[in-house]
Amino acid sequence: MKYNPVTEEILAELREIVGDKNVMTDEEKIEAYSHDEIPAEQYAHMPEVVLTPNTAEEIAAVMKLANRELIPVTPSGARSGLSGGAIPEHGGIVISVENMDEVVEIDYDNLMMVLEPGVITNNVNEMLEESGLFFAGYPMSVETCYLGGNIAENAGGGKAVKYGVTGRYVMGLEVVTPTGEIVQLGGKRVKDVTGYDLKQLIVGSEGTLGIVTKAIIKLLPKPTQRVGLLALFKDEATAISTVPKIMTEGRIIPTSIEFMDKLSVKTSCEYLNEHLPYQEAGAMLLIEVDGNKEDIVNADSETIGELCLDNDAIEVYVADNHTTRERIWSVRRNIAEAFKVVSPHQSLEDIVVPTANIPKLMPYLDDISEKYEIKVPCYGHAGDGNLHATLVKNPDHSMEEWFEIEEEALADLYQATKELGGTLSGEHGIGSKRKKYMEMMMSPAELNLMRGIKKAFDPNNIMNPGKIFDLE
Ligand SMILES: Cc1cc2nc3c(=O)[nH]c(=O)nc-3n(C[C@H](O)[C@H](O)[C@H](O)COP(=O)(O)OP(=O)(O)OC[C@H]3O[C@@H](n4cnc5c(N)ncnc54)[C@H](O)[C@@H]3O)c2cc1C
Incomplete structure:
Protein backbone atom coordinates (compact mmCIF):
# COMPACT_ATOMS: atom_id res chain seq x y z
CA MET A 1 0.00 0.00 0.00
CA LYS A 2 1.37 3.41 -0.95
CA TYR A 3 0.44 6.20 1.45
CA ASN A 4 0.71 9.93 0.86
CA PRO A 5 2.85 12.28 2.94
CA VAL A 6 1.45 14.88 5.34
CA THR A 7 1.93 18.09 3.35
CA GLU A 8 1.85 21.70 4.61
CA GLU A 9 -1.72 22.00 3.20
CA ILE A 10 -2.83 18.94 5.14
CA LEU A 11 -1.18 20.26 8.30
CA ALA A 12 -3.15 23.48 7.89
CA GLU A 13 -6.39 21.46 7.65
CA LEU A 14 -5.43 19.42 10.72
CA ARG A 15 -4.79 22.65 12.67
CA GLU A 16 -8.27 23.80 11.65
CA ILE A 17 -9.81 20.59 12.98
CA VAL A 18 -8.03 20.08 16.31
CA GLY A 19 -6.61 23.54 17.02
CA ASP A 20 -3.05 24.80 16.67
CA LYS A 21 -1.85 23.71 20.10
CA ASN A 22 -2.95 20.13 19.50
CA VAL A 23 -0.72 19.62 16.45
CA MET A 24 2.91 18.63 17.04
CA THR A 25 5.56 18.36 14.33
CA ASP A 26 8.68 19.28 16.27
CA GLU A 27 11.02 16.25 15.99
CA GLU A 28 12.16 16.42 19.59
CA LYS A 29 8.56 16.32 20.84
CA ILE A 30 7.22 13.68 18.46
CA GLU A 31 10.16 11.31 19.00
CA ALA A 32 8.41 10.03 22.14
CA TYR A 33 5.58 8.74 19.90
CA SER A 34 7.96 6.70 17.71
CA HIS A 35 8.29 3.82 20.16
CA ASP A 36 6.55 2.04 23.00
CA GLU A 37 8.11 -0.01 25.81
CA ILE A 38 9.74 -2.63 23.55
CA PRO A 39 13.41 -2.02 24.16
CA ALA A 40 14.48 -3.06 20.62
CA GLU A 41 15.13 -0.05 18.40
CA GLN A 42 14.33 -1.84 15.14
CA TYR A 43 10.59 -1.43 15.76
CA ALA A 44 10.71 2.37 16.26
CA HIS A 45 9.28 4.63 13.56
CA MET A 46 8.76 8.39 13.51
CA PRO A 47 5.32 9.87 12.86
CA GLU A 48 5.02 12.91 10.57
CA VAL A 49 2.60 14.65 12.91
CA VAL A 50 1.10 13.97 16.35
CA LEU A 51 -2.41 15.19 17.15
CA THR A 52 -3.88 15.49 20.64
CA PRO A 53 -7.59 16.03 19.95
CA ASN A 54 -10.22 16.71 22.60
CA THR A 55 -13.37 15.20 21.13
CA ALA A 56 -14.68 12.26 19.11
CA GLU A 57 -15.96 14.74 16.52
CA GLU A 58 -12.44 16.07 15.95
CA ILE A 59 -11.10 12.52 15.56
CA ALA A 60 -13.91 11.70 13.11
CA ALA A 61 -13.01 14.73 10.98
CA VAL A 62 -9.32 13.70 10.99
CA MET A 63 -10.28 10.18 9.87
CA LYS A 64 -12.36 11.56 6.98
CA LEU A 65 -9.41 13.68 5.88
CA ALA A 66 -6.98 10.76 6.24
CA ASN A 67 -9.25 8.59 4.05
CA ARG A 68 -9.52 11.27 1.40
CA GLU A 69 -5.74 11.77 1.33
CA LEU A 70 -4.68 8.14 2.02
CA ILE A 71 -2.63 8.94 5.09
CA PRO A 72 -2.07 6.28 7.80
CA VAL A 73 -3.36 7.03 11.31
CA THR A 74 -2.09 5.30 14.46
CA PRO A 75 -3.97 5.58 17.78
CA SER A 76 -1.72 6.08 20.76
CA GLY A 77 -2.35 5.71 24.49
CA ALA A 78 0.36 5.89 27.15
CA ARG A 79 2.78 3.88 24.94
CA SER A 80 3.42 1.33 27.65
CA GLY A 81 2.68 -1.41 25.09
CA LEU A 82 5.02 -4.36 24.59
CA SER A 83 4.22 -5.31 20.99
CA GLY A 84 4.81 -2.10 19.02
CA GLY A 85 1.05 -1.49 18.63
CA ALA A 86 1.18 2.29 19.03
CA ILE A 87 4.20 2.75 16.73
CA PRO A 88 3.35 4.49 13.44
CA GLU A 89 4.95 1.88 11.21
CA HIS A 90 4.11 3.82 8.04
CA GLY A 91 4.62 7.31 9.48
CA GLY A 92 1.63 9.60 8.90
CA ILE A 93 -0.59 10.80 11.74
CA VAL A 94 -0.50 9.66 15.36
CA ILE A 95 -3.68 10.41 17.31
CA SER A 96 -2.85 10.51 21.00
CA VAL A 97 -5.85 10.41 23.34
CA GLU A 98 -3.85 11.99 26.20
CA ASN A 99 -6.16 15.04 26.43
CA MET A 100 -9.29 12.90 26.61
CA ASP A 101 -9.04 12.01 30.29
CA GLU A 102 -12.43 12.94 31.72
CA VAL A 103 -14.46 10.79 34.07
CA VAL A 104 -17.88 11.31 32.52
CA GLU A 105 -19.96 9.50 35.14
CA ILE A 106 -19.82 7.14 38.10
CA ASP A 107 -23.15 5.32 38.03
CA TYR A 108 -23.42 3.72 41.48
CA ASP A 109 -26.94 2.36 40.83
CA ASN A 110 -25.86 0.36 37.78
CA LEU A 111 -22.32 -0.37 39.08
CA MET A 112 -20.78 1.24 36.02
CA MET A 113 -18.44 4.06 35.13
CA VAL A 114 -18.20 6.11 31.92
CA LEU A 115 -14.69 7.25 31.06
CA GLU A 116 -12.68 8.81 28.28
CA PRO A 117 -9.82 6.68 26.90
CA GLY A 118 -6.95 8.82 28.24
CA VAL A 119 -7.81 8.19 31.91
CA ILE A 120 -4.80 6.58 33.63
CA THR A 121 -6.00 3.18 34.75
CA ASN A 122 -4.50 3.58 38.19
CA ASN A 123 -6.73 6.60 38.82
CA VAL A 124 -9.90 4.57 38.31
CA ASN A 125 -9.53 2.52 41.47
CA GLU A 126 -8.13 5.47 43.41
CA MET A 127 -11.32 7.40 42.57
CA LEU A 128 -13.44 4.46 43.69
CA GLU A 129 -11.53 3.95 46.96
CA GLU A 130 -14.30 5.31 49.22
CA SER A 131 -17.18 3.73 47.33
CA GLY A 132 -16.55 0.05 48.14
CA LEU A 133 -16.40 -0.67 44.40
CA PHE A 134 -13.51 -1.48 42.07
CA PHE A 135 -12.59 -2.08 38.43
CA ALA A 136 -11.23 -5.62 38.25
CA GLY A 137 -9.99 -5.82 34.67
CA TYR A 138 -6.74 -3.89 34.88
CA PRO A 139 -3.15 -4.89 34.01
CA MET A 140 -0.04 -4.54 36.17
CA SER A 141 1.15 -1.45 34.30
CA VAL A 142 -1.71 0.49 35.96
CA GLU A 143 0.48 3.40 36.96
CA THR A 144 1.25 4.37 33.39
CA CYS A 145 -1.24 2.86 30.94
CA TYR A 146 -4.56 4.35 29.83
CA LEU A 147 -7.95 2.69 29.85
CA GLY A 148 -8.18 3.06 26.03
CA GLY A 149 -4.90 1.18 25.59
CA ASN A 150 -6.12 -1.55 27.96
CA ILE A 151 -9.30 -1.97 25.92
CA ALA A 152 -7.40 -2.00 22.62
CA GLU A 153 -5.06 -4.70 23.99
CA ASN A 154 -7.69 -6.52 26.06
CA ALA A 155 -5.13 -6.24 28.85
CA GLY A 156 -4.99 -8.77 31.65
CA GLY A 157 -3.10 -8.72 34.88
CA GLY A 158 -2.37 -10.32 38.19
CA LYS A 159 -6.01 -10.91 39.10
CA ALA A 160 -7.14 -12.48 35.81
CA VAL A 161 -7.20 -15.98 37.25
CA LYS A 162 -10.27 -15.07 39.32
CA TYR A 163 -11.64 -11.90 37.71
CA GLY A 164 -10.76 -12.29 34.03
CA VAL A 165 -9.36 -9.62 31.72
CA THR A 166 -10.41 -6.12 30.61
CA GLY A 167 -12.93 -7.29 27.99
CA ARG A 168 -15.15 -8.86 30.65
CA TYR A 169 -15.74 -5.39 32.11
CA VAL A 170 -16.37 -3.45 28.89
CA MET A 171 -20.12 -2.82 28.66
CA GLY A 172 -20.20 -0.09 26.04
CA LEU A 173 -17.88 1.80 23.72
CA GLU A 174 -18.01 4.96 21.69
CA VAL A 175 -15.75 4.40 18.71
CA VAL A 176 -14.62 6.51 15.76
CA THR A 177 -14.42 4.10 12.84
CA PRO A 178 -11.56 4.22 10.33
CA THR A 179 -13.94 5.90 7.84
CA GLY A 180 -14.84 8.64 10.32
CA GLU A 181 -18.23 7.53 11.70
CA ILE A 182 -18.95 7.83 15.44
CA VAL A 183 -20.71 4.67 16.66
CA GLN A 184 -22.10 3.68 20.07
CA LEU A 185 -21.57 -0.05 20.72
CA GLY A 186 -23.25 -1.82 23.64
CA GLY A 187 -24.36 0.23 26.64
CA LYS A 188 -25.37 -0.09 30.28
CA ARG A 189 -27.07 -3.41 29.60
CA VAL A 190 -25.99 -6.56 31.37
CA LYS A 191 -27.50 -8.70 28.59
CA ASP A 192 -27.49 -7.84 24.90
CA VAL A 193 -27.66 -10.23 21.97
CA THR A 194 -28.89 -7.73 19.41
CA GLY A 195 -26.79 -8.54 16.36
CA TYR A 196 -23.05 -9.18 16.20
CA ASP A 197 -21.07 -8.11 19.25
CA LEU A 198 -19.05 -5.34 17.57
CA LYS A 199 -18.02 -3.97 20.96
CA GLN A 200 -16.07 -7.13 21.78
CA LEU A 201 -14.56 -7.06 18.30
CA ILE A 202 -13.05 -3.67 19.11
CA VAL A 203 -11.72 -5.03 22.42
CA GLY A 204 -8.26 -6.43 21.66
CA SER A 205 -8.21 -5.10 18.08
CA GLU A 206 -5.02 -3.12 18.83
CA GLY A 207 -6.25 0.14 17.32
CA THR A 208 -6.75 -1.41 13.87
CA LEU A 209 -10.56 -1.20 13.71
CA GLY A 210 -11.32 2.14 15.33
CA ILE A 211 -10.40 4.65 18.02
CA VAL A 212 -12.14 4.27 21.37
CA THR A 213 -13.33 7.70 22.52
CA LYS A 214 -15.50 6.67 25.47
CA ALA A 215 -16.00 3.47 27.48
CA ILE A 216 -18.62 2.20 29.90
CA ILE A 217 -16.97 -0.21 32.31
CA LYS A 218 -18.53 -2.54 34.85
CA LEU A 219 -17.55 -2.22 38.52
CA LEU A 220 -17.63 -4.88 41.22
CA PRO A 221 -18.04 -4.69 44.99
CA LYS A 222 -14.52 -4.62 46.39
CA PRO A 223 -13.63 -7.59 48.60
CA THR A 224 -12.79 -6.48 52.13
CA GLU A 337 11.57 -2.72 34.48
CA ALA A 338 14.48 -4.32 36.35
CA PHE A 339 15.48 -6.44 33.33
CA LYS A 340 15.48 -3.37 31.10
CA VAL A 341 18.10 -1.79 33.32
CA VAL A 342 20.24 -4.92 33.49
CA SER A 343 20.03 -5.86 29.83
CA PRO A 344 18.60 -3.59 27.15
CA HIS A 345 18.74 -6.35 24.50
CA GLN A 346 15.98 -8.80 25.28
CA SER A 347 12.69 -10.10 24.00
CA LEU A 348 9.97 -10.07 26.64
CA GLU A 349 7.47 -12.72 25.61
CA ASP A 350 3.88 -13.30 26.59
CA ILE A 351 3.08 -16.90 25.69
CA VAL A 352 0.00 -18.60 27.06
CA VAL A 353 -0.72 -22.33 27.43
CA PRO A 354 -3.54 -24.26 29.10
CA THR A 355 -2.75 -24.10 32.83
CA ALA A 356 -2.34 -27.86 33.16
CA ASN A 357 0.43 -27.73 30.54
CA ILE A 358 2.59 -25.12 32.28
CA PRO A 359 4.89 -27.72 33.87
CA LYS A 360 5.53 -29.22 30.40
CA LEU A 361 6.70 -25.82 29.10
CA MET A 362 9.63 -25.43 31.47
CA PRO A 363 11.95 -28.08 29.89
CA TYR A 364 11.47 -26.35 26.50
CA LEU A 365 12.73 -23.09 28.03
CA ASP A 366 15.81 -24.92 29.39
CA ASP A 367 16.44 -26.40 25.91
CA ILE A 368 16.24 -22.97 24.28
CA SER A 369 18.57 -21.51 26.87
CA GLU A 370 21.11 -24.29 26.27
CA LYS A 371 20.80 -24.37 22.46
CA TYR A 372 21.34 -20.62 21.96
CA GLU A 373 23.55 -19.99 25.03
CA ILE A 374 21.22 -17.27 26.30
CA LYS A 375 19.45 -16.69 29.61
CA VAL A 376 15.70 -17.29 29.52
CA PRO A 377 14.25 -15.97 32.80
CA CYS A 378 10.58 -16.68 33.23
CA TYR A 379 7.84 -15.13 35.35
CA GLY A 380 4.20 -14.32 34.96
CA HIS A 381 0.57 -15.04 35.60
CA ALA A 382 0.90 -18.76 36.17
CA GLY A 383 -2.71 -19.02 37.35
CA ASP A 384 -3.91 -18.38 33.81
CA GLY A 385 -1.07 -20.08 31.94
CA ASN A 386 0.37 -16.74 30.79
CA LEU A 387 4.14 -16.64 31.19
CA HIS A 388 6.64 -13.92 30.36
CA ALA A 389 9.55 -16.04 29.20
CA THR A 390 12.23 -13.51 28.29
CA LEU A 391 15.12 -14.08 25.88
CA VAL A 392 18.13 -12.11 27.13
CA LYS A 393 21.14 -11.40 24.89
CA ASN A 394 24.38 -13.09 25.90
CA PRO A 395 27.02 -10.32 26.23
CA ASP A 396 29.46 -12.57 24.30
CA HIS A 397 27.22 -12.47 21.21
CA SER A 398 27.52 -9.65 18.68
CA MET A 399 24.36 -7.73 17.79
CA GLU A 400 24.21 -9.54 14.41
CA GLU A 401 24.38 -12.88 16.19
CA TRP A 402 21.72 -11.73 18.68
CA PHE A 403 19.25 -10.74 15.92
CA GLU A 404 19.62 -14.18 14.33
CA ILE A 405 19.36 -15.97 17.67
CA GLU A 406 16.33 -13.93 18.72
CA GLU A 407 14.43 -14.85 15.57
CA GLU A 408 15.27 -18.56 15.75
CA ALA A 409 14.77 -18.85 19.51
CA LEU A 410 11.38 -17.13 19.23
CA ALA A 411 10.32 -19.56 16.51
CA ASP A 412 11.36 -22.46 18.79
CA LEU A 413 9.51 -20.94 21.74
CA TYR A 414 6.30 -20.39 19.78
CA GLN A 415 6.49 -23.87 18.23
CA ALA A 416 6.76 -25.41 21.71
CA THR A 417 3.89 -23.23 22.91
CA LYS A 418 1.75 -24.34 19.98
CA GLU A 419 2.52 -28.03 20.63
CA LEU A 420 1.22 -27.52 24.17
CA GLY A 421 -2.07 -26.01 22.94
CA GLY A 422 -0.90 -22.44 23.58
CA THR A 423 -0.52 -19.30 21.54
CA LEU A 424 1.64 -16.21 20.92
CA SER A 425 0.23 -13.68 23.35
CA GLY A 426 -2.01 -13.69 26.39
CA GLU A 427 -2.09 -9.94 27.02
CA HIS A 428 0.59 -7.88 25.23
CA GLY A 429 -0.83 -8.38 21.74
CA ILE A 430 0.71 -9.00 18.32
CA GLY A 431 1.37 -5.44 17.07
CA SER A 432 4.35 -5.35 14.74
CA LYS A 433 6.56 -7.48 16.96
CA ARG A 434 4.84 -10.86 16.65
CA LYS A 435 3.18 -10.41 13.26
CA LYS A 436 5.54 -12.70 11.39
CA TYR A 437 4.61 -15.63 13.62
CA MET A 438 0.84 -15.36 13.06
CA GLU A 439 0.93 -17.84 10.16
CA MET A 440 2.58 -20.38 12.43
CA MET A 441 -0.33 -20.10 14.89
CA MET A 442 -3.37 -19.49 12.67
CA SER A 443 -4.79 -21.31 9.68
CA PRO A 444 -5.12 -19.45 6.34
CA ALA A 445 -8.92 -19.61 6.81
CA GLU A 446 -8.71 -17.82 10.19
CA LEU A 447 -6.35 -15.17 8.86
CA ASN A 448 -8.59 -14.56 5.85
CA LEU A 449 -11.61 -14.06 8.12
CA MET A 450 -9.62 -11.44 10.05
CA ARG A 451 -8.53 -9.76 6.81
CA GLY A 452 -12.18 -9.62 5.70
CA ILE A 453 -13.17 -7.93 8.98
CA LYS A 454 -10.35 -5.41 8.64
CA LYS A 455 -11.41 -4.58 5.07
CA ALA A 456 -15.05 -4.12 6.13
CA PHE A 457 -14.05 -1.61 8.83
CA ASP A 458 -11.17 0.04 7.01
CA PRO A 459 -11.46 -0.24 3.21
CA ASN A 460 -8.43 2.00 2.60
CA ASN A 461 -6.27 0.24 5.24
CA ILE A 462 -5.28 3.51 6.86
CA MET A 463 -5.91 2.69 10.52
CA ASN A 464 -2.78 1.39 12.22
CA PRO A 465 -1.62 -0.46 9.09
CA GLY A 466 1.10 -3.09 9.36
CA LYS A 467 -0.14 -4.48 12.67
CA ILE A 468 -1.28 -8.02 13.63
CA PHE A 469 -1.26 -9.34 10.00
CA ASP A 470 -0.64 -8.04 6.50
CA LEU A 471 -3.66 -7.62 4.25
CA GLU A 472 -2.00 -9.38 1.31
C1 LIG B 1 6.17 -2.67 33.26
C2 LIG B 1 5.04 -3.10 32.39
C3 LIG B 1 4.10 -4.00 32.89
C4 LIG B 1 3.05 -4.41 32.09
N1 LIG B 1 2.13 -5.27 32.62
C5 LIG B 1 1.09 -5.65 31.86
C6 LIG B 1 0.12 -6.56 32.40
O1 LIG B 1 0.16 -6.99 33.53
N2 LIG B 1 -0.90 -6.92 31.60
C7 LIG B 1 -1.03 -6.44 30.32
O2 LIG B 1 -2.00 -6.78 29.66
N3 LIG B 1 -0.13 -5.61 29.80
C8 LIG B 1 0.92 -5.20 30.52
N4 LIG B 1 1.84 -4.33 29.99
C9 LIG B 1 1.70 -3.87 28.59
C10 LIG B 1 0.89 -2.55 28.44
O3 LIG B 1 0.97 -1.77 29.60
C11 LIG B 1 -0.56 -2.85 28.06
O4 LIG B 1 -0.60 -3.43 26.76
C12 LIG B 1 -1.50 -1.63 28.08
O5 LIG B 1 -2.81 -2.07 27.87
C13 LIG B 1 -1.14 -0.59 27.02
O6 LIG B 1 -1.84 0.62 27.31
P1 LIG B 1 -1.31 2.01 26.75
O7 LIG B 1 -2.27 3.06 27.13
O8 LIG B 1 0.09 2.23 27.14
O9 LIG B 1 -1.43 1.75 25.17
P2 LIG B 1 -0.36 1.98 24.02
O10 LIG B 1 0.88 1.21 24.27
O11 LIG B 1 -0.22 3.42 23.75
O12 LIG B 1 -1.15 1.32 22.80
C14 LIG B 1 -1.42 -0.06 22.78
C15 LIG B 1 -2.33 -0.38 21.59
O13 LIG B 1 -3.60 0.20 21.80
C16 LIG B 1 -3.96 1.06 20.73
N5 LIG B 1 -4.71 2.16 21.34
C17 LIG B 1 -4.32 2.99 22.36
N6 LIG B 1 -5.34 3.81 22.69
C18 LIG B 1 -6.37 3.51 21.87
C19 LIG B 1 -7.70 4.00 21.73
N7 LIG B 1 -8.19 4.98 22.48
N8 LIG B 1 -8.49 3.44 20.77
C20 LIG B 1 -8.03 2.44 19.99
N9 LIG B 1 -6.80 1.94 20.08
C21 LIG B 1 -5.99 2.46 21.02
C22 LIG B 1 -2.64 1.45 20.07
O14 LIG B 1 -2.80 1.75 18.70
C23 LIG B 1 -1.83 0.17 20.27
O15 LIG B 1 -2.11 -0.76 19.26
C24 LIG B 1 2.92 -3.92 30.76
C25 LIG B 1 3.86 -3.01 30.27
C26 LIG B 1 4.91 -2.61 31.06
C27 LIG B 1 5.90 -1.63 30.48
Missing part, protein backbone atom coordinates in the same frame (compact mmCIF):
# COMPACT_ATOMS: atom_id res chain seq x y z
CA GLN A 225 -10.29 -9.24 52.99
CA ARG A 226 -7.04 -10.18 51.25
CA VAL A 227 -4.22 -12.50 52.22
CA GLY A 228 -1.01 -12.97 50.25
CA LEU A 229 1.31 -15.96 50.41
CA LEU A 230 4.88 -16.14 49.20
CA ALA A 231 5.89 -19.75 48.66
CA LEU A 232 9.55 -20.62 48.08
CA PHE A 233 10.37 -23.76 46.09
CA LYS A 234 13.67 -25.48 45.41
CA ASP A 235 13.18 -25.34 41.64
CA GLU A 236 10.89 -24.08 38.90
CA ALA A 237 9.36 -27.44 38.06
CA THR A 238 8.18 -28.02 41.64
CA ALA A 239 6.73 -24.51 41.90
CA ILE A 240 4.97 -24.62 38.55
CA SER A 241 3.57 -28.12 39.10
CA THR A 242 1.87 -26.80 42.27
CA VAL A 243 -0.18 -24.24 40.30
CA PRO A 244 -2.88 -26.50 38.79
CA LYS A 245 -3.10 -28.41 42.09
CA ILE A 246 -4.24 -25.29 43.96
CA MET A 247 -7.36 -25.33 41.83
CA THR A 248 -7.88 -29.07 41.33
CA GLU A 249 -6.84 -30.47 44.75
CA GLY A 250 -7.31 -27.31 46.85
CA ARG A 251 -10.60 -26.52 45.01
CA ILE A 252 -9.82 -22.82 45.36
CA ILE A 253 -9.63 -20.18 42.62
CA PRO A 254 -7.22 -17.65 44.12
CA THR A 255 -7.25 -14.00 43.07
CA SER A 256 -3.72 -14.36 41.71
CA ILE A 257 -1.04 -16.99 41.24
CA GLU A 258 2.15 -15.35 40.05
CA PHE A 259 5.29 -17.31 39.23
CA MET A 260 8.83 -15.94 39.43
CA ASP A 261 11.99 -17.88 38.69
CA LYS A 262 15.19 -17.26 40.64
CA LEU A 263 16.77 -14.93 38.11
CA SER A 264 13.62 -12.77 37.89
CA VAL A 265 13.32 -12.41 41.67
CA LYS A 266 17.03 -11.68 42.07
CA THR A 267 17.01 -9.05 39.30
CA SER A 268 13.93 -7.29 40.66
CA CYS A 269 15.12 -7.43 44.30
CA GLU A 270 18.48 -5.93 43.34
CA TYR A 271 16.72 -3.22 41.32
CA LEU A 272 14.48 -2.35 44.29
CA ASN A 273 17.15 -2.91 46.92
CA GLU A 274 14.72 -5.36 48.50
CA HIS A 275 15.91 -8.18 50.75
CA LEU A 276 13.51 -11.06 50.25
CA PRO A 277 14.98 -14.47 51.15
CA TYR A 278 15.33 -15.40 47.48
CA GLN A 279 18.85 -16.83 47.81
CA GLU A 280 17.43 -20.06 49.22
CA ALA A 281 14.87 -20.59 46.49
CA GLY A 282 14.95 -21.71 42.87
CA ALA A 283 11.48 -20.31 42.21
CA MET A 284 8.63 -18.57 43.99
CA LEU A 285 4.85 -18.44 43.80
CA LEU A 286 3.01 -15.34 44.92
CA ILE A 287 -0.55 -16.36 45.69
CA GLU A 288 -3.38 -14.15 46.86
CA VAL A 289 -6.91 -14.92 47.99
CA ASP A 290 -9.67 -12.41 48.61
CA GLY A 291 -13.25 -12.37 49.85
CA ASN A 292 -15.52 -10.73 52.37
CA LYS A 293 -15.32 -13.17 55.28
CA GLU A 294 -12.05 -13.14 57.22
CA ASP A 295 -12.36 -16.74 58.41
CA ILE A 296 -13.02 -18.08 54.92
CA VAL A 297 -10.14 -16.12 53.38
CA ASN A 298 -7.81 -17.29 56.16
CA ALA A 299 -8.97 -20.90 55.79
CA ASP A 300 -8.38 -20.76 52.00
CA SER A 301 -4.91 -19.30 52.44
CA GLU A 302 -4.07 -21.99 55.02
CA THR A 303 -5.25 -24.73 52.64
CA ILE A 304 -3.07 -23.29 49.88
CA GLY A 305 -0.08 -22.91 52.21
CA GLU A 306 -0.39 -26.56 53.30
CA LEU A 307 -0.74 -27.68 49.71
CA CYS A 308 2.46 -25.82 48.79
CA LEU A 309 4.31 -27.47 51.69
CA ASP A 310 2.94 -30.88 50.66
CA ASN A 311 4.40 -30.13 47.24
CA ASP A 312 7.89 -29.57 48.62
CA ALA A 313 7.79 -25.82 49.20
CA ILE A 314 10.83 -24.87 51.31
CA GLU A 315 8.95 -22.13 53.14
CA VAL A 316 5.61 -20.28 52.96
CA TYR A 317 5.41 -16.67 54.19
CA VAL A 318 2.05 -15.03 54.92
CA ALA A 319 1.44 -11.38 54.06
CA ASP A 320 -1.80 -10.33 55.69
CA ASN A 321 -1.25 -6.60 55.89
CA HIS A 322 -0.98 -3.90 53.23
CA THR A 323 2.73 -3.15 53.76
CA THR A 324 3.99 -6.72 53.43
CA ARG A 325 1.63 -7.45 50.53
CA GLU A 326 2.91 -4.35 48.73
CA ARG A 327 6.55 -5.37 49.32
CA ILE A 328 5.99 -8.72 47.67
CA TRP A 329 3.86 -7.37 44.81
CA SER A 330 6.35 -4.64 44.13
CA VAL A 331 9.01 -7.30 43.41
CA ARG A 332 6.69 -8.99 40.92
CA ARG A 333 5.52 -5.73 39.31
CA ASN A 334 9.05 -4.45 38.76
CA ILE A 335 10.61 -7.48 37.08
CA ALA A 336 10.16 -6.12 33.54
